[in-house]
């Protein structure tokens with residue numbers, strides 16, 4: 055039996071939903087015991103002639119002085135040598151420590167090259183040609199690209215919000231799940247891009263119940279990119295991943311995608327985490343498969359940002375500084391809401407993340423281009439006939455100018 059098939063068999067025994075939802079590639083892949091694995095085994099050897107990198111013969115780095123001069127206080131070894139496949143073990147454990155207080159089952163997080171890479175690994179693991187993949191509507195455009203264009207999956211949509219503006223469209227999600235013909239993938243993105251919406255706590259709890267009743271095995275990917283970025287009281291703050299991971303392993307596999315990009319405001323780090331909602335042999339099998347796919351594409355994640363993030367996570371002042379920056383975004387959120395109201399600009403309900411959607415009359419691309427001519431840059435969300443405002447990247451003093459520019463283009467009534 056090939057190693058990948060043995061892992062799939064382990065999943066069949068320990069997590070039937072994971073086994074039922076693997077793509078053909080997901081079924082056959084495994085982490086090969088090649089150079090990185092053999093080098094890891096030889097890490098304690100006095101004579102370590104395994105990995106293709108220059109060292110001082112004792113495991114230390116020999117960087118070029120031009121680069122070492124830029125390293126700051128971090129040890130050269132942690133910047134200039136390869137990081138472990140799947141991520142530094144101490145960083146993986148530090149990230150797991152953040153998940154533990156919220157409960158549920160979870161694997162050891164696998165470090166990825168940004169959240170995009172984690173999502174792309176999910177697409178490879180669980181979405182083959184024709185796999186039904188339920189995406190939010192509207193959604194971050196890259197989902198359809200990763201699942202539909204790249205993997206050939208069958209993209210289906212569920213509207214996030216009720217048309218009357220009264221919260222999550224739970225009935226539409228339920229209907230979309232009930233209409234599935236077989237095992238499928240569901241993507242949840244709370245708080246969402248591009249709507250900038252986090253559901254009320256009761257709505258979020260109801261989503262778990264709707265998923266529990268799905269007729270076929272389901273992989274539920276929680277894209278928690280904007281975890282904690284919630285600007286009103288009474289809204290869902292904690293990921294649904296934790297509650298979903300406690301559901302029946304014969305029915306649901308929960309997957310968490312998160313990372314440093316937005317949560318630590320470290321956009322250029324390209325460090326994300328992929329965590330499976332299971333433990334024991336099932337967790338080890340899924341980690342092995344994800345690491346195999348990463349090995350075949352980007353290999354290990356960069357060392358320097360992993361070293362930086364590890365130290366930041368250990369700093370007792372981190373939480374307060376994150377809260378301070380979230381406070382800056384919350385101030386921008388309130389300033390934008392006030393400016394839109396002052397100029398009578400309509401908007402989709404928004405209360406979280408970095409974004410607001412403003413519906414426009416006519417072609418949103420034309421509206422976007424005409425705004426460019428006035429020195430105002432926004433993003434056209436074509437399927438929703440709307441413009442996406444990333445208010446997190448504007449200072450409060452710019453909101454009035456933005457709202458005044460949007461006012462003549464906005465769709466009213």
Ligand SMILES: Cc1ncc(COP(=O)(O)O)c(C=O)c1O
Pocket residue numbers: 167168169170171194243246247277279313315324325326
């Ligand atoms: C909802 C959502 N998921 C994932 C990502 C990708 O994150 P990263 O830049 O770490 O690849 C983004 C980035 O904008 C996002 O908005």
